[in-house]
Amino acid sequence: MKQETRKEEIINTAAKLFKEKGYSAVTMRDLAKAMGIKAASLYNHINSKQDILKEIIISIAEEFTKGMNTITKSNATNSIKLRNIVILHVNITAKNTNGMASLNNDWMHLEDQLDYYLKLRNEYEANFLNIIEQGILTSEIKQNNPEIILFSMLSTLRSLYLWIPKKDGLSGNDLANNLSQILIEGINT
Amino acid sequence: MKQETRKEEIINTAAKLFKEKGYSAVTMRDLAKAMGIKAASLYNHINSKQDILKEIIISIAEEFTKGMNTITKSNATNSIKLRNIVILHVNITAKNTNGMASLNNDWMHLEDQLDYYLKLRNEYEANFLNIIEQGILTSEIKQNNPEIILFSMLSTLRSLYLWIPKKDGLSGNDLANNLSQILIEGINT
DNA sequence: GTCTATAACACGATAGAC
DNA sequence: GTCTATCGTGTTATAGAC
Numbered sequence: 543m544k545q546e547t548r549k550e551e552i553i554n555t556a557a558k559l560f561k562e563k564g565y566s567a568v569t570m571r572d573l574a575k576a577m578g579i580k581a582a583s584l585y586n587h588i589n590s591k592q593d594i595l596k597e598i599i600i601s602i603a604e605e606f607t608k609g610m611n612t613i614t615k616s617n618a619t620n621s622i623k624l625r626n627i628v629i630l631h632v633n634i635t636a637k638n639t640n641g642m643a644s645l646n647n648d649w650m651h652l653e654d655q656l657d658y659y660l661k662l663r664n665e666y667e668a669n670f671l672n673i674i675e676q677g678i679l680t681s682e683i684k685q686n687n688p689e690i691i692l693f694s695m696l697s698t699l700r701s702l703y704l705w706i707p708k709k710d711g712l713s714g715n716d717l718a719n720n721l722s723q724i725l726i727e728g729i730n731t
Numbered sequence: 732m733k734q735e736t737r738k739e740e741i742i743n744t745a746a747k748l749f750k751e752k753g754y755s756a757v758t759m760r761d762l763a764k765a766m767g768i769k770a771a772s773l774y775n776h777i778n779s780k781q782d783i784l785k786e787i788i789i790s791i792a793e794e795f796t797k798g799m800n801t802i803t804k805s806n807a808t809n810s811i812k813l814r815n816i817v818i819l820h821v822n823i824t825a826k827n828t829n830g831m832a833s834l835n836n837d838w839m840h841l842e843d844q845l846d847y848y849l850k851l852r853n854e855y856e857a858n859f860l861n862i863i864e865q866g867i868l869t870s871e872i873k874q875n876n877p878e879i880i881l882f883s884m885l886s887t888l889r890s891l892y893l894w895i896p897k898k899d900g901l902s903g904n905d906l907a908n909n910l911s912q913i914l915i916e917g918i919n920t
Numbered sequence: 921g922t923c924t925a926t927a928a929c930a931c932g933a934t935a936g937a938c
Numbered sequence: 939g940t941c942t943a944t945c946g947t948g949t950t951a952t953a954g955a956c
Contacts, residue, residue, distance in 0.1 A: 564753055564837075564839075566755035694914065701889070717879075
């Protein structure tokens with residue numbers, strides 16, 4: 543287990559507070575208090591509040607992009623690709639539920655990195671949609687509006703951060719299996 | 732068509748801004764600018780920023796409670812009750828997409844009304860879960876973890892506010908039909 | 921109903937001592 | 939690496955003129 547640096551400690555504490563109240567409502571004094579130090583001391587480890595948000599969101603966004611690229615390039619059927627997307631979301635979210643809250647709810651407060659984030663998100667959604675459309679073409683998936691299927695699946699997967707912490711009795715594997723059944727078998731032919 | 736009072740105009744403008752940046756990131760000066768007046772003038776129509784949030788969220792929450800009570804009391808099958816819940820969400824969201832953003836994302840910034848809001852939400856979810864559980868008992872719905880089904884459906888329905896404005900080509904009816912198919916026929920036996 | 925002016929306080933961030 | 943002190947600015951909200 544890698545030793546957590548002070549900077550990482552600050553970022554993880556910030557992510558937890560951002561999840562509870564959102565980026566804008568959390569002050570540097572709140573964050574310092576949660577760390578047991580004074581606000582001024584934070585600036586020995588981070589450059590700005592904005593920098594914390596950037597580190598939380600961009601690292602996760604790039605993780606999703608990397609996972610999606612692996613899935614896209616694979617030779618699996620479209621149904622299995624969709625199942626692998628479910629697993630990707632469950633895994634990343636289970637590893638960092640707090641950070642996922644910022645990614646979902648506070649991305650619009652990114653400054654310098656906003657365009658980059660939006661680019662990654664748009665590409666991700668386009669790849670996701672493409673798999674659904676291909677699945678319909680090959681008759682793996684029921685004839686239905688592919689954008690509504692995408693919307694429905696993404697809504698559920700993006701909300702996982704709210705739900706995984708409440709259900710830690712359920713293993714990641716069980717959750718991925720249950721979700722795949724509900725999200726994918728429902729749309730399969 | 733009822734004439735919009737100045738107060739309602741402020742609340743609707745605020746809801747639009749809250750959707751874009753969240754309650755905490757929107758200042759009274761932002762709101763005043765969007766209304767074409769000065770911040771101080773707002774206080775002739777509303778008591779506080781907090782009051783605006785309260786009016787946006789509580790009115791919608793009570794609308795959901797009212798709709799759910801009607802569905803719960805009806806003699807419909809559980810499948811039809813679920814379909815009526817989908818329709819309830821589509822209708823309320825289509826009528827007030829901006830307000831739905833505050834309900835979903837800024838409820839934690841409620842002060843005096845926070846407990847009341849949480850009570851309404853918990854009762855709503857309990858009723859929703861009960862219908863799913865009854866549906867499984869009567870074999871209308873596939874044997875599956877009822878809480879995961881609830882989570883998946885609610886995630887999609889709660890995200891509608893993001894999606895309805897982009898798809899105004901689709902009528903409310905078509906959307907409800909498509910969503911019912913994807914959300915319910917997938918879980919039906 | 922809107923304005924200007926301002927009170928009272930919170931914010932992010934920096935300087936410099938230890 | 940943390941502290942105290944503080945700068946400059948932004949925040950909600952009020953007072954009182956028009």
